[in-house]
Amino acid sequence: MRIDIAAMGRMKTSPEAALVADYLDRFAKTGRALGLPPVQLTELDDRKGGGMAAEAELLGRAAPPGALLVMLDERGEQPTSPDFAARLARHRDEARDICFLIGGADGLDPALRARADWQISFGRMVWPHMLVRVMLAEQLYRAATILAGSPYHRA
Numbered sequence: 001m002r003i004d005i006a007a008m009g010r011m012k013t014s015p016e017a018a019l020v021a022d023y024l025d026r027f028a029k030t031g032r033a034l035g036l037p038p039v040q041l042t043e044l045d046d047r048k049g050g051g052m053a054a055e056a057e058l059l060g061r062a063a064p065p066g067a068l069l070v071m072l073d074e075r076g077e078q079p080t081s082p083d084f085a086a087r088l089a090r091h092r093d094e095a096r097d098i099c100f101l102i103g104g105a106d107g108l109d110p111a112l113r114a115r116a117d118w119q120i121s122f123g124r125m126v127w128p129h130m131l132v133r134v135m136l137a138e139q140l141y142r143a144a145t146i147l148a149g150s151p152y153h154r155a
């Protein structure tokens, strides 16, 4: 199994970048004993400014062939953290690769969204894509702690 995040835009040195690195590091450490691999983050730039369609092309190419495509979108499902953890464990047990896709300022192209195996929303409000990376990294770490039975997730 591999777990990827493919996201539009490059994070410079910033509080968001530090948080993403910290949560992904914690995920790697907690996930090791659970058979969950470290997350690979791919940052994508559309230098030619080709819009959503060009971004969709880049995001689609960044996903490993055959990976489950999980798209972050405010119109998606809103799973609970334990549901998210259970789904992660299911795909680990199936040895299925997972690729999370996060759009840029204009969002994910509808044609790309039509290819999603799962669309996840962090609420109906729109968040800046860099914060969505932080939230996803935190939820991955939270999922690992839930699967490990550690007390981080108290709900």
Ligand SMILES: C[S@@+](CC[C@H](N)C(=O)[O-])C[C@H]1O[C@@H](n2cnc3c(N)ncnc32)[C@H](O)[C@@H]1O
Pocket (backbone or CB within 6 Å): 071, 072, 073, 074, 075, 101, 102, 103, 104, 105, 106, 107, 108, 120, 121, 122, 123, 124, 125, 126, 127, 128, 129, 132
């Ligand atoms: C600034 S948002 C783009 C918003 C865009 N106007 C749209 O309609 O999709 C950039 C990216 O952040 C992610 N995102 C923003 N809000 C989200 C939310 N509430 N839940 C999940 N992902 C979200 C999505 O991947 C989105 O493509």
